[in-house]
Amino acid sequence: KNQVEQSPQSLIILEGKNCTLQCNYTVSPFSNLRWYKQDTGRGPVSLTIMTFSENTKSNGRYTATLDADTKQSSLHITASQLSDSASYICVVRQTGANNLFFGTGTRLTVIP
Amino acid sequence: DGGITQSPKYLFRKEGQNVTLSCEQNLNHDAMYWYRQDPGQGLRLIYYSQIVNDFQKGDIAEGYSVSREKKESFPLTVTSAQKNPTAFYLCASSIALVNEQFFGPGTRLTVL
Numbered sequence: 165k166n167q168v169e170q171s172p173q174s175l176i177i178l179e180g181k182n183c184t185l186q187c188n189y190t191v192s193p194f195s196n197l198r199w200y201k202q203d204t205g206r207g208p209v210s211l212t213i214m215t216f217s218e219n220t221k222s223n224g225r226y227t228a229t230l231d232a233d234t235k236q237s238s239l240h241i242t243a244s245q246l247s248d249s250a251s252y253i254c255v256v257r258q259t260g261a262n263n264l265f266f267g268t269g270t271r272l273t274v275i276p
Numbered sequence: 277d278g279g280i281t282q283s284p285k286y287l288f289r290k291e292g293q294n295v296t297l298s299c300e301q302n303l304n305h306d307a308m309y310w311y312r313q314d315p316g317q318g319l320r321l322i323y324y325s326q327i328v329n330d331f332q333k334g335d336i337a338e339g340y341s342v343s344r345e346k347k348e349s350f351p352l353t354v355t356s357a358q359k360n361p362t363a364f365y366l367c368a369s370s371i372a373l374v375n376e377q378f379f380g381p382g383t384r385l386t387v388l
Contacts (some may be wrong), residue, residue, distance in 0.1 A: 168318070172367055176333075198376070205364075205381075205382065205384070206381055206382065207321075207366055207368075207379030207380050208366075208380070210376055210378075213376070225278050237318070253319075254316070262373050264377075265318075266318030266319040267318055267319075268316060269318070
């Protein structure tokens with residue numbers, strides 16, 4: 165069964181600290197994996213996309229990794245800011261059928 | 277100012293009434309989508325449209341209807357047949373089905 169699982173469900177960290185969010189998937193065949201940031205009451209916004217051949221990609225303070233062999237991805241946030249408080253959603257695209265599979269998200273709260 | 281808009285942001289309806297959610301985009305995208313987001317669940321696809329005058333059911337189409345008479349517009353009607361319509365509804369668009377989806381700000385529908 166094609167699934168995307170994210171952990172933890174929620175996370176609270178102090179401003180300035182780093183954190184890592186996890187995404188494990190069983191989607192096959194794999195096309196790409198995208199991380200979205202969703203502020204409360206808003207639509208998701210893409211942070212980064214990872215294809216099969218990419219191991220690491222950075223977007224400012226966000227760094228995504230992908231291990232296609234173990235079907236795992238992580239999103240590392242460096243020097244967190246209050247504005248990082250949001251839900252982070254992992255989405256995996258399947259080739260062929262071109263379906264998208266959404267994780268349930270990690271709710272991150274950054275406190276001062 | 278290019279983008280994808282949804283209106284209204286909040287919508288309240290009585291049980292048994294049909295309601296139509298608006299989605300407009302000026303990105304010149306061919307593909308448009310409707311998702312439903314519930315707490316603790318990943319986004320679920322309701323309907324999608326690859327091109328004008330064409331649309332396909334997603335995973336949870338029962339109780340919903342759509343139309344795609346114009347490239348820019350993809351309204352969603354939540355009918356009285358939808359058993360649990362209270363949710364956050366997200367519209368998205370992309371150049372084509374294989375491309376990145378851009379999301380609107382969402383409409384929160386509450387059925388009383």
